[in-house]
Amino acid sequence: MALSIAPTTENTTTEQLEAYLAAAQASFGTWAATSPAQRAGILDAVGDALDAAADQLVPVAMAETNLPEPRLRGELKRTTFQLRFFGELLRDGGYLDARIDHADAQWPMGAARPDLRRTRIPLGPVVVFAASNFPFAFSVAGGDSASALAAGNPVIVKAHHGHLELSRLTAQVVNEALAGAGAPDGLFQVVFGTEAGRTVLLDPRIKAAGFTGSIPGGRALMDLAVSRDEPIPFYGELGSNNPVFVTEQAASVRGEQIVADFIGSFTTSAGQLCTKPGTLFISRGSGLRPLLSEAALPAGAGLLNQRIREGYGQVLDQLSAHPGVEVLAQGGEPLGEQPSPTLLITGIDELLADPQALQAECFGPTALVVEYDSEQQLVAAAQTFEGQLTATIHGEEGDRVQELVAVLANKAGRVLWNQWPTGVSVTYAQQHGGPYPATTAVGTTSVGAAAIERFVRPVAYQNFPQHLLPAQLQDANPDSVPQLVNGQPRGR
Amino acid sequence: MALSIAPTTENTTTEQLEAYLAAAQASFGTWAATSPAQRAGILDAVGDALDAAADQLVPVAMAETNLPEPRLRGELKRTTFQLRFFGELLRDGGYLDARIDHADAQWPMGAARPDLRRTRIPLGPVVVFAASNFPFAFSVAGGDSASALAAGNPVIVKAHHGHLELSRLTAQVVNEALAGAGAPDGLFQVVFGTEAGRTVLLDPRIKAAGFTGSIPGGRALMDLAVSRDEPIPFYGELGSNNPVFVTEQAASVRGEQIVADFIGSFTTSAGQLCTKPGTLFISRGSGLRPLLSEAALPAGAGLLNQRIREGYGQVLDQLSAHPGVEVLAQGGEPLGEQPSPTLLITGIDELLADPQALQAECFGPTALVVEYDSEQQLVAAAQTFEGQLTATIHGEEGDRVQELVAVLANKAGRVLWNQWPTGVSVTYAQQHGGPYPATTAVGTTSVGAAAIERFVRPVAYQNFPQHLLPAQLQDANPDSVPQLVNGQPRGR
Numbered sequence: 005m006a007l008s009i010a011p012t013t014e015n016t017t018t019e020q021l022e023a024y025l026a027a028a029q030a031s032f033g034t035w036a037a038t039s040p041a042q043r044a045g046i047l048d049a050v051g052d053a054l055d056a057a058a059d060q061l062v063p064v065a066m067a068e069t070n071l072p073e074p075r076l077r078g079e080l081k082r083t084t085f086q087l088r089f090f091g092e093l094l095r096d097g098g099y100l101d102a103r104i105d106h107a108d109a110q111w112p113m114g115a116a117r118p119d120l121r122r123t124r125i126p127l128g129p130v131v132v133f134a135a136s137n138f139p140f141a142f143s144v145a146g147g148d149s150a151s152a153l154a155a156g157n158p159v160i161v162k163a164h165h166g167h168l169e170l171s172r173l174t175a176q177v178v179n180e181a182l183a184g185a186g187a188p189d190g191l192f193q194v195v196f197g198t199e200a201g202r203t204v205l206l207d208p209r210i211k212a213a214g215f216t217g218s219i220p221g222g223r224a225l226m227d228l229a230v231s232r233d234e235p236i237p238f239y240g241e242l243g244s245n246n247p248v249f250v251t252e253q254a255a256s257v258r259g260e261q262i263v264a265d266f267i268g269s270f271t272t273s274a275g276q277l278c279t280k281p282g283t284l285f286i287s288r289g290s291g292l293r294p295l296l297s298e299a300a301l302p303a304g305a306g307l308l309n310q311r312i313r314e315g316y317g318q319v320l321d322q323l324s325a326h327p328g329v330e331v332l333a334q335g336g337e338p339l340g341e342q343p344s345p346t347l348l349i350t351g352i353d354e355l356l357a358d359p360q361a362l363q364a365e366c367f368g369p370t371a372l373v374v375e376y377d378s379e380q381q382l383v384a385a386a387q388t389f390e391g392q393l394t395a396t397i398h399g400e401e402g403d404r405v406q407e408l409v410a411v412l413a414n415k416a417g418r419v420l421w422n423q424w425p426t427g428v429s430v431t432y433a434q435q436h437g438g439p440y441p442a443t444t445a446v447g448t449t450s451v452g453a454a455a456i457e458r459f460v461r462p463v464a465y466q467n468f469p470q471h472l473l474p475a476q477l478q479d480a481n482p483d484s485v486p487q488l489v490n491g492q493p494r495g496r
Numbered sequence: 497m498a499l500s501i502a503p504t505t506e507n508t509t510t511e512q513l514e515a516y517l518a519a520a521q522a523s524f525g526t527w528a529a530t531s532p533a534q535r536a537g538i539l540d541a542v543g544d545a546l547d548a549a550a551d552q553l554v555p556v557a558m559a560e561t562n563l564p565e566p567r568l569r570g571e572l573k574r575t576t577f578q579l580r581f582f583g584e585l586l587r588d589g590g591y592l593d594a595r596i597d598h599a600d601a602q603w604p605m606g607a608a609r610p611d612l613r614r615t616r617i618p619l620g621p622v623v624v625f626a627a628s629n630f631p632f633a634f635s636v637a638g639g640d641s642a643s644a645l646a647a648g649n650p651v652i653v654k655a656h657h658g659h660l661e662l663s664r665l666t667a668q669v670v671n672e673a674l675a676g677a678g679a680p681d682g683l684f685q686v687v688f689g690t691e692a693g694r695t696v697l698l699d700p701r702i703k704a705a706g707f708t709g710s711i712p713g714g715r716a717l718m719d720l721a722v723s724r725d726e727p728i729p730f731y732g733e734l735g736s737n738n739p740v741f742v743t744e745q746a747a748s749v750r751g752e753q754i755v756a757d758f759i760g761s762f763t764t765s766a767g768q769l770c771t772k773p774g775t776l777f778i779s780r781g782s783g784l785r786p787l788l789s790e791a792a793l794p795a796g797a798g799l800l801n802q803r804i805r806e807g808y809g810q811v812l813d814q815l816s817a818h819p820g821v822e823v824l825a826q827g828g829e830p831l832g833e834q835p836s837p838t839l840l841i842t843g844i845d846e847l848l849a850d851p852q853a854l855q856a857e858c859f860g861p862t863a864l865v866v867e868y869d870s871e872q873q874l875v876a877a878a879q880t881f882e883g884q885l886t887a888t889i890h891g892e893e894g895d896r897v898q899e900l901v902a903v904l905a906n907k908a909g910r911v912l913w914n915q916w917p918t919g920v921s922v923t924y925a926q927q928h929g930g931p932y933p934a935t936t937a938v939g940t941t942s943v944g945a946a947a948i949e950r951f952v953r954p955v956a957y958q959n960f961p962q963h964l965l966p967a968q969l970q971d972a973n974p975d976s977v978p979q980l981v982n983g984q985p986r987g988r
Contacts, residue, residue, distance in 0.1 A: 033902070081606040089605075096983070103925035103945075113581075113922050114573040118915055122925040122946075125905060127938065212938070230722045234883075234932045237939075391726075401961070409964055410525070413617060413955045420958040423610055430605050432983040433595035433614040435956035440726045446619065446704070447729075447953035453595075453983075454614075454954065461939035462946065463905045464927035466912040469893070472901055486985065491588070491924040491945070493978065493985060 013168045015197030021204060027190025028129040028158035029209045034188040036126045036156040039475070040100075041483070043154060044091030046185040051084035051091075053181035054145060054174070061173060065139045068167040070306035075273060076140070083140040086147050086430055090154035090456060097485025099155075099456050100124050102476040104489045107467075119467050121477040124460035126156030128211035131204045133225065134164040134171065135216035136308050137276045143167070144174040144194055147430075147450055148214030148239070153192070155459035160210070161194045162201035166309045171196075205229060212459060215240040216278070216450065218315075219365070219441045226444045239458050240444035241437060243365040244393035245282040246425045249382050249408065253400040254422075255290035262398055263295045266371075267302075269424040271345045274305040275369035276312065279394050279425040282365060285352075285382060288375040293332070296347060296373060301335045304342035307368055313343070316368035320346060323372065326361060328354035332373055345369035352376040352385060359388035383407050391439025392416040394425035417442060417449065505660035507689030513696060519682025520621040520650035521701045526680040528618045528648040531967070532592075533975070535646060536583030538677040543576035543583075545673035546637060546666070553665060557631045560659040562798035567765060568632070575632040578639050578922055582646035582948060589977025591647075591948050592616050594968040596981045599959075611959050613969040616952035618648030620703035623696045625717065626656040626663065627708035628800050629768045635659070636666040636686055639922075639942055640706030640731070645684070647951035652702070653686045654693035658801045663688075697721060704951060707732040708770070708942065710807075711857070711933045718936045731950050732936035733929060735857040736885035737774040738917045741874050741900065745892040746914075747782035754890055755787045758863075759794075761916040763837045766797040767861035768804065771886050771917040774857060777844070777874060780867040785824070788839060788865060793827045796834035799860060805835070808860035812838060815864065818853060820846035824865055837861035844868040844877060851880035875899050883931025884908040886917035909934060909941065 016024075035043075054061070058080055065076045093099050103122040111117035130152040135142035142148070144161050152159050163171035175194040182192055195204060205213055205228055213229055213236060215222050222240035229238035250262060270281050286292040307313045317339045323329055328350050335344025346369065355362050355374050362372060376382060386395070386408060395412035399405050399421070412419050417438030428436060434452025437443035448458050470478050476485045487494045508516075527535075546553070550572055557568045585591050595614040603609035622644040627634035634640070641651050655663035667686040674684055687696060697705055697720055705721055705728060707714050714732035721730035742754060762773050778784040799805040809831045815821055820842050827836025838861065847854050847866050854864060868874060878887070878900060887904035891897050891913070904911050909930030920928060926944025929935035940950050962970050968977045979986045 037902075078606055085605040092983075098980075105923045105925040111921070111923070113577040114570055115919060115921065117921045117923055120921065120923050120925040122927050122944075128906070226727070227722075230718075230727075235718070235722075235936065237937075406964065410529075413957075414620070416955070418956040418958055419960075421960045421964065423959045427607060429603065429607065429609045429612065431597045431603070431609055431612050432980060433597040433612040433956060435614050435954045439953070444727065445729075449954065452614075452956075461931070462927045462941065463908070464910040464925060464944075465905075466910060467915045468911075468913045472898065472913065488590075488924060491584075 013163070013172045013196045016195040016200040018203070021195060021200055024160055024190070024193040024195065025129070025204065025207050025209050028160055028193065031158050031188040031190040032128055035158060035191055038156070040094035040097060043156065044094040046182065046187050047087045047091040047150065047154060049185035050145065050178055050181040051087035053177050054080065055084050057177045061170060061177070064170045064173060065167060068170050069139050069308050071273065079138060079140045082430065083145055086141070087145070087150045089430055090150050093453055093456060094154055097476060097483055099453070100476045100485055101462065102485055102487045104477060104487055106490060120464050121468070121473060122462050122464040123474055123476050124462050127459055127461055129158040129160065129209055130212045130214065130459055131210050132159055132161045133201060133213065133215040133217065134161055136164050136166045136312060137273065138216070139167040139170050142216040144171050145178050147455055151455040152214065152459045155456050157459050158191050160204050162204065163194050163196050168196060202228065206232060208234060210236065212236050213238045214450065214458070217242065219243045222444060237458070238444050239448050239450065241278065241450045242441050242444065244278055244438065244442045245363045245365055245389065246279055246392060246394045246396070247283040247285065247386070247389060248281045248396040248398065249285045249386070250287070250292065251379060251397070251399040251403045251405065252287045252290055253403055254398040255287055255292050257400055259290065259292050259295055263292060263299055265424055267299055269426045270371040271302050271369045272426055274307055275345070276308055276367060277426050279428055281396065281425055282371055283363065284371060284373045285376055285385065286373060288377055293349070293373070293375065297333050299333065301333060301345040304335055304337060304340065304344035306342050312367060316343065316366065319364055319366040320368070320370050322364070323348055323362070323366060323370070326358070343368060347371055347373060349373040349375065352381050355385060356388060363389060383411055386411045386415065389415050391442045393436060393438045393442045394418045394420060396420040396423070396425055398422055415439065505655070505664050505688050508687040508692040510695070513687060513692055516652055516682070516685040516687060517621070517696065517699050517701050520652055520685065523650050523680040523682040524620055527650060527683055530648070532586035532589060535648065536586040538674065538679050539579045539583040539642065539646060541677035542637065542670055542673045543579035545669050546572065546576050549669045553662060553669070556662045556665060557659060560662050561631050561800050563631070563765065571630060571632045574922065575637055578633070579637070579642045581922055582642050585945055585948060586646055589968060589975055591945070592968045592977055593954065594977055594979045596969060596979055598982060612956050613960070613965060614954050614956040615966055615968050616954050619951055619953055621650040621652065621701050622704045622706065622951055623693070623702050624651055624653045625693060625705065625707040625709065626653055628656050628658045628804060629765065630708070631659040631662050634708040636663050637670050639947055643947040644706065644951045647948050649951050650683050652696050654696065655686050655688050660688060694720065698724060700726060702728065704728050705730045706942065709734065711735045714936060729950070730936050731940050731942065733770065733942045734933050734936065736770055736930065736934045737855045737857055737881065738771055738884060738886045738888070739775040739777065739878070739881060740773045740888040740890065741777045741878070742779070742784065743871060743889070743891040743895045743897065744779045744782055745895055746890040747779055747784050749892055751782065751784050751787055755784060755791055757916055759791055761918045762863040763794050763861045764918055766799055767837070768800055768859060769918050771920055773888065773917055774863055775855065776863060776865045777868055777877065778865060780869055785841070785865070785867065789825050791825065793825060793837040796827055796829060796832065796836035798834050804859060808835065808858065811856055811858040812860070812862050814856070815840055815854070815858060815862070818850070835860060839863055839865060841865040841867065844873050847877060848880060855881060875903055878903045878907065881907050883934045885928060885930045885934045886910045886912060888912040888915070888917055890914055907931065
């Protein structure tokens, strides 16, 4: 049981914080001046060290989070893949967005165009608030840390209270690998305690923040970040309901498969995923209701920690007590030490009458089934949702879903067709962030190649001699990075 | 169409605002669904209409702003160029950042990669707060409006009180052109009055804001934007000092040219430019001081309006009264109805002792000359500056300025070599925004091609059939837009 483990890591003191912040600041110039290829090699070394430490780290993670071993081993593999993936992006250089405009006396603006060259540079020290539910992939060495480091920034991680010892051990592995690979001292630190996190966030040396967690927690920290004398970007990935819309045809063609996959998706990791499908729209006459009510739900599992179990219980109680909501299926003990999965059901009129209450995120193994009477109601239902990480349609060829797709694209960061939102792939085209409250910073993502764009900003160099330009802006282009020259991609 | 044209410049009533907001919201779906090429044609039509109305608009602008005719005609030309430039970007399609990842069962993350495709879509209705000092280029039909419209968003402009009649007339020309070109009703509106601007900014239908103006005004509006239940991005371009560093060699090789060009730059448009060089670092023994003190300063000119004249006078008084600051040169009447240009001078020790006071932006025809004793002091001086739009070095080959360039790149959005920061070109590689307080949203720009990126956000489509994908994400790529396929640029 996670809470029975005595913490071996104490809250970071004010003196230690000052030392960490000063060290992070001192390392910035050196780290920012390394070449992208150098940083890629160092990220590879960190990934290798974490892979090598799997047998040491995974048991600690199991003890602290209740998550099962295969899930944690898979998550660690994803984490080290992310480090290498950002290294690959560094070697490619496309993320630098190098643009070169040659001087042009005939520029049609009405005044001569000077020689202008633009690229992206790192921001400075970044604070990362680790997540409860991904002790590897969104924690100490997770995606926020990897992308911020890759971009050329020092990182201070605020450890999540739910897995303190794992955080300490992971930081030790990372720092040994960094030192062995020649990274500057002070580049990477982990701090402990809520107050330490606040202090770091408010320190003027910190230039951006990453966060994965709840809507209230994320909003409180965002409000701090933007209240500073120098407001800084706060990249928070918060809650999401992740609605799924099943058309009549899809239910009729492959209803059993949809039910089985839905149950697998909403119960995986005990439902503690930000992309868990929280609402399933089915046609009232489709036959999915009996399939769902008779399906074998998996056994209950311990949640991440006591605070999450309590929060889950509160939302489940509220949903269950809502007029018009019934229990459709549940395991033995929906609110015990190992909560069993629960399926609730209501009608579309009830949802449309009180969308805010019925779309609240229930962080655990619960989902709400909503019966609709006609597919024409789905667009109106979709419009009632706040910003989402994902939205999904299960349909068949010939379904008239164009309008629904357009509405969902305006609501979510990722729209899926005939797949399930859990199991987020790390790729070039992935987009995880959606409109608020799914994400605090519109247009950003914490997963996928574009995550690195959060931790850089553009600078233009006007009329500079070649030798004073960054390599990626030189005509010789020594690293063969993609360049946009006079508005056109330059052949590599 | 009657709805779209403000009949008067009186404060917009609550009822009118509601009608405008509803109309903007209603037009969003139609406008967002137009093809980029369609929107480009409509922007061209707006540019043509404004060019054709120059003889009607420029005299009104002259009367309302005190700016001279050639400047205003040039600014209008820039404004219509911007509209066509964003049209060119739409036809190119690179701004869509289309990325396609094919499904890959062997993806090294450890789990199969689904088919993922990512592009950018518009945000929704945008509010634009017009600037005092660019009645065309950063006002009703200026860069913020052009880039937000180009991206597919409806726009509501809050007119600047300094040129109300021009705002009304410009909106009329724009709306007639939009209607004639087939844009949806309600796409573009202008509102009047401070309270109207606040109301629009706080309305949940508004999804982003653009602003050009002062630090206190911009910060107050930013604080409102991020305090909303749904915080929205606030793209504010605020103040800047724009320091210029002259090396000993540069002063010795071309001191007279530097002095002449500096005076031209800080006095153009009566110094009322956000890129005005506000501080000039010169070597104490370089001979630039006598050249500056003996230079012929241009005659005084009326400032934009009474509020700006008062603010200018206050800051000039504070700077002049600061211990260690002397007047180096000035015209007849530094604080009259037509303030004469003023050059102040101090030493680098004085600047380092009280940087905040001596780096305050003085919005008008004043600049501060700072004498340094050794070039080694310039890095320390550069480090004392807050975030800037620009920073400039005048140097010669062989000058050891690498560290100074690196520090200035961390402080500014644009770094210049042997040119002057005023006269901002609109190009593919331009970057106008710098770190706060120069800009409220790190990494964004209100000038240049990247300005359009502020008003879009990415969406990923997972596992979609071709016919439900946006054109730019289809394998057939019917508009021949740039696509990144499996991480590599696809040949067009």
